Amino acid sequence: MSSCSMLAIYCLDLGSVYIKSKEAPAKDVLKDLVEMCRGIQHPVRGLFLRSYLSQISRDKLPDIGSEYEGDADTVNDAMEFVLQNFTEMNKLWVRMQHQGPAREKDKREKERSELRDLVGKNLHVLSQIEGVDLDMYKETVLPRVLEQVVNCKDEIAQCYLMDCIIQVFPDEYHLQTLEILLGAFPQLQPSVDIKTVLSRLMERLSNYFLQVEAFSKLNNAIGKVIEAQADMPILGAVTLYSSLLTFTLHVHPDRLDYADQVLGACVKKLSGEGKLEDNRATKQIVALLSAPLDKYNDIVTVLKLSNYPSVMEYVDSETNKVMAMVIIQSIMKNNTQISTADKVGALFELIKGLIRDLDGAAHDQVDEDDFKEEQNSVARLIQMLQNDDTEEMFKIICTVRKHILTGGPKRLPFTVPPLVFSSLKLVRQLQGPEENPFGEEGSTTPKKVFQLLNQTIETLYGVPAPELALRLYLQCAEAANDSDLEPVAYEFFTQAYILYEEEISDSRAQVTAIHLIIGTLQRMHVFGVENRDTLTHKATGYSAKLLKKPDQCRAVYACSHLFWVDDQDNMKDGERVLLCLKRALRIANAAQQMSNATRGSTGSVTLFVEILNKYLYFFEKGNTQINAAAIQSLIELITAEMQSESNSPDPAADAFFASTLRYIQFQKQKGGAVGEKYEPIKV
Secondary structure, three states: OOHHHHHHHHHHHHHHHHHHHOOOOHHHHHHHHHHHHHHOOOHHHHHHHHHHHHHHHHHHOOOOOOOOOOOOOHHHHHHHHHHHHHHHHHHHHHHHHHOOOHHHHHHHHHHHHHHHHHHHHHHHHHHHOOOOOHHHHHHHHHHHHHHHHHHHOOHHHHHHHHHHHHHHOOHHHHHHOHHHHHHHHHHOOOOOOHHHHHHHHHHHHOOOOOOOOHHHHHHHHHHHHHHHOOOOOHHHHHHHHHHHHHHHHHHOOOOHHHHHHHHHHHHHHHOOOOOOOOHHHHHHHHHHHHHHHHHHOOHHHHOOOOOHHHHHOOOOHHHHHHHHHHHHHHHHHHOOOOOOHHHHHHHHHHOHHHHOOOOOOOHHHOOHHHHHHHHHHHHHHHHHOOOOOHHHHHHHHHHHHHHHOOOOOOOHHHHHHHHHHHHHHHHHHOOOOOOOOOOOOOOOOHHHHHHHHHHHHHHHHHOOOHHHHHHHHHHHHHHHHHOOOHHHHHHHHHHHHHHHHHOOOOHHHHHHHHHHHHHHHHOOOOOOHHHHHHHHHHHHHHHHOOOOHHHHHHHHHHHHHHHEOOOOHHHEOHHHHHHHHHHHHHHHHHHHHHHHHHHOOOOOOHHHHHHHHHHHHHHHOOOOOOOHHHHHHHHHHHHHHHHOOOOOOOHHHHHHHHHHHHHHHHHHHOOHHHHHHHOOOOO
């Protein structure tokens, strides 16, 4: 330490003692001491010397209530002393940046960062002076401090000191001097991290119910900052708007127009940028767009923000999908009801990143698991759309259809089924006792919905997804059956049959499809004799033409149920049931012979046991064509097959047959009409 510095410290100590002696007014001694410190102009030594002065004088300021209080202007004297010391310390601190070679710039900045609290303590002292009330702060303290901050033109000093002002002075002071404080921001150096400082200010103010109109002042200030700093990175601008929006939603949750203004200002800034490529800026956009969702937990409210969709236009397709998923998850979590076609249209436009390809993005670049998760989310969303008003619900369905049909062949298998089932739900709504199936002119009717469904399912042809389309046609046929629309139901079955014949060639898919057809046709009651015979004949024909004999056999005996429906007396044809079962037996026997020819063994008797169970079913249902003698004959056939030397062991088939025989024995022991019926059968 230099001799000058040692002498200065000695003088400060001496001045401190002299103030305590009260032989002279404290303000005069302090004024002399602060002037004396000008003699040390070395930045670091000067900083520490003035810091020492600030430290030893804190309890000797001529403040109100202090033992060193003087005349009426005593507070002004205390304030003037601290402000003067602050100004000189800041000049020394800034001067450190310009001393030494350029290669040591980073080292100097680090040193300055370590010494910044020495300067900031002066502002803390100012905030602790009892006599510095709001008026004095507004008229003198804040303007003087801001003048020094702006004029120093130093990035590090400006950023730190603006933050200090926000942190050390009371919130109510900020509320009443907001315009003065915000007016300094556009004058700061372009490199100052204004977004962080302003964010902290808004964070503090958002914890209070404002007595002043803070939004317009903050909004104007941010606009001026961005305008003044033409080179501000887009990240900085978006961060500022994100902070302002968070502040606005917290303080003015009922003012959607304020939130929309922020979004509109952000759109204006983004309009000259094109799609964002900065990942950090993109994250801030996601934060900006997520804020209203998190606040309101209601996408319907968010859709009222006219500039919200416009902001999403500036993110890339991946980010658009991320935001779309956030929106859908919010809807799911809060069970939000979107009940008008206009709102649904706006929503689907908002989540279009999931509905269709954007920016020419190729599916090959998408992870399959992620893609399925996204499309399943869209499907769940479609299922949630509901309105008890059938006219509006039909409009919703048409709106959804318009959007999902732009999704391309890979998306349609995910999005068409939920739309179909939502439409079928509408059909059930239209089946009320007062509803006319054909309706009034221009109104929504089941027939009108079915026409739309037919056109919608047809879009799956181009995927291609024939198995899915067939399932949906059969679902529609069953719904048309419940609406007593025979021509419509017949048309859906016709389409299903065409798909089966022309598009479904895989043997396993054919087996599944034919059983679906048989099961659906069995439940139909709307068909007249001619239409039903046509469809039944086709189904039995398809069954007999399956590739594998076991599949043929099972499909043919399943067709027996098409001729015997329990709750419909006009659909009980025992003779045709027997024909189906006999045909199934012939196919099962042919399968045994083929197995013996190719493998040297007759194979399992499982098919025979399955047919035996069908015989028993119709026997109990009262089909007179199925008698005890036929069942006895089949039991003996199975027993003989199992005892044959060419039969290959099959424990599962043996257990199945044994269980069937136990059932027959149980029925015999019941007594009464059932026991009498089963009595002739020997097991």
